[in-house]
Amino acid sequence: MPDEQEVLATLVDKRRRVARGDVLFHLGDEFRSLYAVRTGFFKSIVVGGDEQSQIGGFHLSGDILGFDGMAEGRYESEVRAMEDSEVCVIPYDGLSDLAIRFPPLQRQLHRLMSREIVRERSVMLLLGSMQADQKVAVFLLGVAERYRRLGYSGTSFILRMTREEIGSYLGLKLETVSRHLSAFDQQGLISIDKREVILKDLNALQRVAGSAIGAGSDAPANRTEWLEFVKCSDHPELN
Structure with missing residues (x-):
């Protein structure tokens, strides 16, 4: 059978x-x-x-x-x-x-x-209860985790979506998403060049996400x- x-x-x-x-x-x-x-x-x-x-x-x-x-x-x-x-x-x-x-x-x-x-x-x-910086941090960590599960790098990846699309998903304005990505870059948490992202300080990014960590992982x-x-x-x- x-x-x-x-x-x-x-x-x-x-x-x-x-x-x-x-x-x-x-x-x-x-x-x-x-x-x-x-x-x-x-x-x-x-x-x-x-x-x-x-x-x-x-x-x-x-x-x-x-x-x-x-x-x-x-x-x-x-x-x-x-x-x-x-x-x-x-x-x-x-x-x-x-x-x-x-x-x-x-x-x-x-x-x-x-x-x-x-x-x-x-x-x-x-997402309804988080601050904007938490939302962006959780999103980045979630994307990284999804790539890691597929066997790719969990710290360096290309964002397939635009910042406007990220904002639509997170319930944030385009300017807010860009501001927090730039802030994370300036603080040394990430390095971002257009859509190429490197997570440089996972611990710090996880602290920003706080107890909400994992919410951005869709899979x-x-x-x-x-x-x-x-x-x-x-x-x-x-x-």
Whole structure:
């Protein structure tokens, strides 16, 4: 009898390229699939109660996109590629059927959903109560941790997003983000040249972040394991 990994590999049989600037799915589109980010970088855009759009998160390799469409049957955000990217398409109807037949897969799916809910609530609560310098520090530490988990440097990296996009995510003005990045640079906490960032004094940056450290990390460690679990890299490309 095949295990859940072998069966899931038969379900996740398509890869889809998304060019920089193109939309993976729109707000209000019918929910049909989840998407595992194989390569590249995405941003999700949400609309608040005041009808103003705001960046709800940044997503890279190993992240699962589309969970927000499960409740109402339509995606509640727009996801756009920030660079040429590639995802694996996971049809949700087939995934649900498999989850019923294979309890370990169902538990794995429920864990991912639960952690996504907890992450979103934690980020909202912490960002809502933090000072601006804390928000920027937490964001930098979170980006660094995500790169570290993917096997890259956790102290030197390129920011894929603009300062305006960082501000949208953190609920800060562009000028505020730039001011605090410059202050961290002048204080010797970081070195920044356009989008290239080097974290020079992690301890000092962590002190600025305080008890909020970790809120900027959008990707639970097991997401990259799940990308390997579905063997995304083995599937043919969907044009």
